[in-house]
Amino acid sequence: MILEAAMTLTKHFLLPGSLILLSFSGLAGAQVQAVDFIQLFEKMSGKQPGLRKAHARGVCAAGVFEPADSGPFVSAPLLSQGSLPVSLRFSVGGGNPAADERAPGTRGMGMQISLADGSKHTFTGNNFPVFAGKDPQTFFGFLSTLLPDEQGQRDPKRMADYVAMHPSVQGHYAWLKSAKTPASYANTEFFGLHTFFFQPKDESQIKFRWQLIPEAGVKTLEAEEAKAKPADFLAAKLAEQIATGEVSYSLVASLGEPTDSNIDPSSPWPADRPQVLLGKVRLNSAGGDSCTAINFDPNQLSRGFTPSDDPVLKMRSPAYAISFGKRLSGQ
Numbered sequence: 001m002i003l004e005a006a007m008t009l010t011k012h013f014l015l016p017g018s019l020i021l022l023s024f025s026g027l028a029g030a031q032v033q034a035v036d037f038i039q040l041f042e043k044m045s046g047k048q049p050g051l052r053k054a055h056a057r058g059v060c061a062a063g064v065f066e067p068a069d070s071g072p073f074v075s076a077p078l079l080s081q082g083s084l085p086v087s088l089r090f091s092v093g094g095g096n097p098a099a100d101e102r103a104p105g106t107r108g109m110g111m112q113i114s115l116a117d118g119s120k121h122t123f124t125g126n127n128f129p130v131f132a133g134k135d136p137q138t139f140f141g142f143l144s145t146l147l148p149d150e151q152g153q154r155d156p157k158r159m160a161d162y163v164a165m166h167p168s169v170q171g172h173y174a175w176l177k178s179a180k181t182p183a184s185y186a187n188t189e190f191f192g193l194h195t196f197f198f199q200p201k202d203e204s205q206i207k208f209r210w211q212l213i214p215e216a217g218v219k220t221l222e223a224e225e226a227k228a229k230p231a232d233f234l235a236a237k238l239a240e241q242i243a244t245g246e247v248s249y250s251l252v253a254s255l256g257e258p259t260d261s262n263i264d265p266s267s268p269w270p271a272d273r274p275q276v277l278l279g280k281v282r283l284n285s286a287g288g289d290s291c292t293a294i295n296f297d298p299n300q301l302s303r304g305f306t307p308s309d310d311p312v313l314k315m316r317s318p319a320y321a322i323s324f325g326k327r328l329s330g331q
């Protein structure tokens with residue numbers, strides 16, 4: 001099946017007479033494209049007309065961003081216009097709209113802050129601190145190991161073998177093996193993973209990676225506790241926490257050194273990098289469909305901010321655009 005997927009995908013790139021060596025990544029020698037990811041997601045989870053091709057299960061939320069009033073980012077329009085409205089979507093990784101929320105694994109958060117001039121700043125992160133691969137190719141190969149074989153069987157050894165051969169997936173794989181079920185979106189930490197830049201007025205550029213840290217602390221469930229929950233407990237839990245108490249997060253930037261990678265989201269920065277508070281995010285509602293027509297493209301940034309040349313970050317815009325177009329047109 002993987003070979004078949006690889007053959008299908010290489011058809012896009014194979015010129016007559018050229019030699020392309022297939023490897024376990026399925027695409028060695030050819031650059032993986034955004035459309036290949038969409039096809040892979042649809043292969044993994046089936047076509048899900050009208051839904052996100054990744055992170056299909058999720059819940060909308062809304063709130064307010066209260067910027068911090070000091071620090072090196074303070075001249076940014078994002079931080080100098082007072083409280084701003086925020087639209088969010090929390091999600092479970094993967095393209096299955098009925099994903100079991102009792103299972104450990106990826107949880108996501110898309111957050112779009114609307115500035116007074118109509119511009120938007122989008123933060124879209126996951127609950128793991130290190131990405132599965134240094135570039136789109138490596139990530140694609142990793143995901144491909146999850147496809148069933150010709151007999152419809154999934155073989156966990158395939159993933160383990162791939163990981164052994166691809167060091168840049170090893171940090172993520174270690175996280176995956178030890179991850180527990182998140183107790184609530186209000187108790188989950190989200191990591192931006194990519195490097196971004198901010199240019200303050202008359203000063204040198206700041207290089208940073210962001211994190212959204214829950215004020216109520218990170219909480220996970222033991223397997224027995226998770227088993228006792230309904231398969232779709234996360235939306236109700238979030239709404240309950242918003243109704244009965246405050247749900248808020250700190251949006252924090254870690255400041256990078258020149259030696260910290262600009263382009264590799266699988267390469268974590270040292271834990272002791274200084275952290276600066278950008279602001280607090282307070283939620284005031286959850287549920288409904290206010291986030292359905294939002295594309296949480298992480299490259300949509302407000303004035304003063306720029307994305308890095310991280311090839312994974314670059315791949316996200318076209319992939320999200322294809323998924324967005326498809327789902328809004330009922331495909």
Ligand code: HEM
Nearest residue numbers: 037052054055089108109110125126296315319320323324
């Ligand atoms: C090559 C790498 C990646 C590809 C191809 C990819 C692809 C996608 C696609 C197609 C969607 C659905 C978009 C939509 O329909 O609006 C999506 C959603 C999402 N992705 Fe990624 N992604 C990648 C990397 C990442 C990374 C590094 C993160 C975390 C830092 C991430 C976090 C999310 C989240 C949280 C959502 C859900 C957003 C929402 O609720 O609308 N993705 N991704």
